[in-house]
Amino acid sequence: MVQLFINGLIAGSLGALVAGGLALVYGVLGVFNLALGQMALIGGYSTWWLHQSLHLPLSISILGGLLVGALLAWLTFEIFVNPFYRRHRFLPLVTTIALSMILDGAILLLFQERPRSIVPGLKKMVQMGDARISMEQVGLILITFVLLASFAYVLHSTAFGRKIRAVVQHEHAAWSLGIPAHILHRLIFILSGVLAACGGIFLGIDQNLTPIFAFPLTIKAYAAIIAGGKGNFWGAILCAYLIAFLEQFVVGIHWFGLFYVPAGYQQSVALVFIIFFLLFKPSGLFVRSARAA
C-alpha cells in the first residue's frame, strides 16, 4: 500500500506539472494545447542530448531543457495559437493537434524510438518500511512541491500573480485597468511550456523517454483539468495527483482477493475520468462561479 502511495505521488508530481500548465493556458486563453505532451518530451530529450551527447553538467543540461521548453512554447503560441484563438476557441485545438503530429515526427527523427535516460544506470534506492524509493524520485517529489508552492506564492501574493488572476477572471476589465493582457497571454503560454519541460525532464531522470509517452501525458493532463474544473489551476493539480493515485491503486490492488486488473489498463483511468466528468459533472470538482486561477 505504501509503495502504491509513493508511486502515485511520483506519477502525480509529473502529471501535476503538465496539467498545471494546461490549466493555466485554458484559464487565461480559453484554449487547450494538445501538443503539451510532445513539448514535455522535447524538454526531456533536449536535456538528455545536452547531458549525454554534449556531456554538459546535469544542472546546465536541465537549464538548457527548460530553455528549449520556453522557446518551443513561445514559437507554438506565435505560430499555432495567436493567429487563431480569437477567431474561434476550437481552432487551436486543431492547430495544436497538427503541431503534436509535427513534433512526434521531429522526436522520432532526432531522438529515435529507443528509450533514452538522462541519468542512466542503477538508481540508489532508499528503503521506507516495505516500500522503496530512489533518491531521484524523492528529489522529483520535493522539487514539484517547491515549484507549486513558489507558484502559489507568486499567484496569490505578488502584483504579477494578481494581474494573471485578473486576466483569468475578467479579461476585458483587466485590459480596462491598464493590464496588458496580450503580454500575459504569451508569458502564461511560455510558463506552461516550462512546466511541461520540467515534467519531461523528470520523466527522463526517473524513467526513460520514449516517443509514445507524449499522448498519455496530454490525456492525463486533459483529464485532470476537466475533473478539476476547466481553468482551475489548483483543481487541476489536485486531480492530477488523484488520477495518479487511482492509476496505481486500480492495477496494484488484489481485488476482493480474486484478481488483479492488468497493468495495460492503467492508462485507461484518465479516459474513464474524462468520460465520467463530461457526462455527470462537466463543470468539474472545484469550479465555482467562474474560471478561477
Add this chain to the structure above:
Amino acid sequence: MPILSLHSISLTIQNHTILQDVSFEVEEGEVIGLIGPNGSGKTTLFNVLSGFLQPTQGSITYKEQDITGFIPSRRAQMGIGRVFQHFGIFREMTLEENVLVALEAMPGEQRKSLGDLREVVKATLAMATLTDHAKEKAGSLSGGQMRLLEISRTLKSGNDLFLLDEPTAGVSPKMTHQVAGAIEALKKEGKTVLIIEHDLPFISKICDRVVVLDVGQVVLTGAPDNVRQSKELQEVYFGADPTT
C-alpha cells in the same frame, strides 16, 4: 479644447453596419448621457472608445492625441476608465485585491505618487462603504455593492475620462441613489463622464448634455430637458407618429 473627439466613427462587422459616421466632442469636466434603444450601438461605441473594437473608418482624439490604433491597456494608462454593464470585477478575488490590482496596473510614476497602496485600498473601500467586506470575495457582493466597488476602483485608478455602461442596471433603488452620489462625486472632482443609461430621469438629474444614438447614428444632442421633450426622441423610442 475638448478632452475627447470622435471624428466620423464607423464600424462594419461582417457587412453589418453597427456605427455610422458618429462624431461628437466632449469637453473636460462634462457629464454626457448616451441614450438610445437597444441595439443602437451604445455599448459598441464604448468598446470602440476603450479599444476593444477598431473602427473601420474615422478617428478618436483624446487629450489632443490620436488614440485610434491604441490597445485597451494603453488607453487605460492614459486615463480612460471603464465600468462594465455586467460588472467588471474579479469575483474570485477579495475586495482588497480588486482595488490593489487596479492600483498596481497604474503607470509607474502615477502609482508611486499614491504612496502606500494598502492605505489607498482602505480609503477606496471606505469611499464605497465596503470596508466591512474588505476580506470577502467580490462575487459575494450584491449588484449595487459590485457597482460601487467598480466605480470607486476606477476613480482611484487616476482616470480622467469615465465610460459608465448602465451603472444602475441590476442595482436596487436604494443603491441607485448611492451610485448617483458616486457619479456626482466624479463630477465635483472635475472628471469627464460618459454614461449609457436607459433611466431618463436619472440622466436628466446628473448629465450636462445628452447624445441620442439610433441605428448606429447620432440623431440628437442637447441639454437633457430639451432632449426629453423633443419629438425626435419619441420617434427613436416609439417610432414616428402615423397621424403626423
